Amino acid sequence: MHAIHRLARGGLARVRQAAFGARTISGRLAALRIVLVRLRLILPLALLSGCQLSPSLPVLGAFFPDWLFCMLFALFVAVLTDAALAAAGWRRQFEHWTLVAGYGALAVAAALLSWLALFRN
Template sequence: MLACLLLSGCSLSPSLVIFGAAFPDWLFCLVGGVLGTLAVHRLLGRWGAHERFAPLALSYPALAGLLAMLLWLVFFYP
């Protein structure tokens, strides 16, 4: 039973075939997370609320990661 649990990760990798090339799904989620972070950055700039996210070098990568993981959960989670 332990061998079955350990070998369950050896299944095919989740990927999308676009124009004959297979791309991993996390790549699309990462791009979507970065684009979502850019949209949030524009909204915060329009509202003048950049001060609330004090260390931007930490908060924006964290936001991009959060959005990427949420996209994966919504679109690719089995």
């Protein structure tokens, strides 16, 4: 606990100054070692915070994460776009890798936008 308190009082700024002010490699390595030791003490505290509100939706008594619904919506959008391109006859104008990359990018964009639109807390 002592190391965390010292780090909060500006210990990291002193270590950074020592690391960039050191003219030798051994001085910089010593400063880096100090930073890594302090991060080892602080990182578990950050991982203990967790989520305050579980991002899930109840469906028929079971709870599902909201990102699952966003991914299902994104898959639906990609399949619908593929069907529209096939119906218009435009799908054969593109190479295979272009379609794979395009559908992947479309699915990611649709998932992220649907999550922003529907599940922002």
